[in-house]
Amino acid sequence: MIPEQEYDLYGGTPPHQQTDTSLDAALAVEPLVNGLQVGVLSYFRQCGERGSTDDEMLVTFHALHPNTLAPRRRELVLKGFLEASAERRVTRWGKKAIVWKVVEAVE
Numbered sequence: 735m736i737p738e739q740e741y742d743l744y745g746g747t748p749p750h751q752q753t754d755t756s757l758d759a760a761l762a763v764e765p766l767v768n769g770l771q772v773g774v775l776s777y778f779r780q781c782g783e784r785g786s787t788d789d790e791m792l793v794t795f796h797a798l799h800p801n802t803l804a805p806r807r808r809e810l811v812l813k814g815f816l817e818a819s820a821e822r823r824v825t826r827w828g829k830k831a832i833v834w835k836v837v838e839a840v841e
Contacts, residue, residue: 774806775815778836787823787831807834 777794778786786794788804795803810816814837821833 770802770806771810774803775810775836778807778810778816778834781835783835785819785821785833785835787825787833789825789827789831790823793826 773795774791777791788800788807791803791807792798792800807816811818811834816834817837819833819835822830823833825831
C-alpha cells in the first residue's frame with residue numbers, strides 16, 4: 735500500500751479535465767496512488783480507447799527513466815486501473831508491444 739502523501743502537483747489536486755465530474759474522479763483516486771502513478775494514470779486516460787504501449791509512454795515522458803515509468807504502469811495494473819488489451823503495436827525498435835488501456839469501471 736502506498737502511504738498517503740499531500741499531492742503537490744497541479745495546484746494540489748490530481749490532473750483532471752476541469753469539470754466537476756473529472757475533478758471528483760481525480761480526487762477519489764488521489765489517496766490510492768502516488769504522484770508518479772497519478773501522472774501515468776492521467777496519461778493513459780488521455781490516450782483513451784487508443785491506449786498506449788510502454789514505448790509510447792516513454793516518448794511522452796522523455797525526461798523520466800524507463801525504470802521509473804514501467805514500474806508505475808505495473809503498479810496501476812496490479813491495482814486494477816490499467817489492463818493489457820489484445821492489441822499490439824510496433825515499437826521504435828520494430829518489436830511488438832502490448833497496448834495498455836484504462837479499466838472502464840474502477841471502484
